[in-house]
């Protein structure tokens with residue numbers, strides 16, 4: 001095509017139109033990226049379930065949750081130690097103590113850990129404990145933070161910002177990738193729209209669209225999308241049906257007493273009951289959710 005136009009009269013130069021997100025783009029890397037975290041592969045045929053509390057609140061709460069989600073089939077434990085809260089007067093996490101609790105949960109269960117880092121100043125500390133850095137929706141366009149986690153060299157899950165267009169999301173990933181870190185996972189967690197029956201609007205189409213534009217894995221977080229427990233299950237299943245490479249789900253031993261996001265957290269029974277359904281939907285779309293007890 002370019003060659004055909006090049007010698008044309010009045011044509012000085014022909015530039016193929018390439019996506020501006022060169023490293024994230026499927027145009028330049030045709031094979032899908034499989035992100036490895038603690039022996040786990042994210043982004044292949046197997047889908048992965050990340051589960052755990054919104055916030056690490058105590059050792060007991062986190063360890064109990066870790067054992068419960070592992071038994072149900074999750075492979076990665078989530079839990080915030082540094083929490084971005086809308087109000088500064090709400091529980092903002094246990095900080096380093098929270099990271100230590102997560103590490104204990106990993107030691108006991110063998111689950112990989114994902115936790116949020118909110119500022120470049122905390123990267124070194126969080127790096128010591130986490131297997132995957134979570135960049136939250138509110139920080140998804142904090143470009144200095146993105147570059148710094150890119151340099152840190154562990155996998156990064158990049159949540160979609162509250163009003164982020166997909167191209168902006170891809171370009172945000174580019175900040176991490178351009179620092180030599182190829183291990184980025186996108187996470188659709190709902191966007192802000194006029195609708196308020198749900199906390200956010202789960203943009204289910206973002207899954208196939210992002211997978212068409214990029215080789216990077218795409219997860220769905222049905223908890224922050226729905227914001228209300230009764231709708232988490234349907235959003236989770238819809239995410240898998242749409243082709244998500246994994247799910248991130250908030251689970252708490254006693255959601256009504258959670259210090260953050262209790263409204264949208266599943267209890268152990270609810271999560272336990274959801275996992276086999278996820279596996280069925282995964283199967284229907286040519287993916288698998290490894291059953292509890294298998295390694296990868």
Ligand code: PEP
Nearest residue numbers: 054136137138159189224
């Ligand atoms: C979270 O995962 O608890 C969280 C704060 O998510 P988000 O950044 O998507 O709001």
Ligand code: MN
Nearest residue numbers: 054250260261
């Ligand atoms: Mn939360």
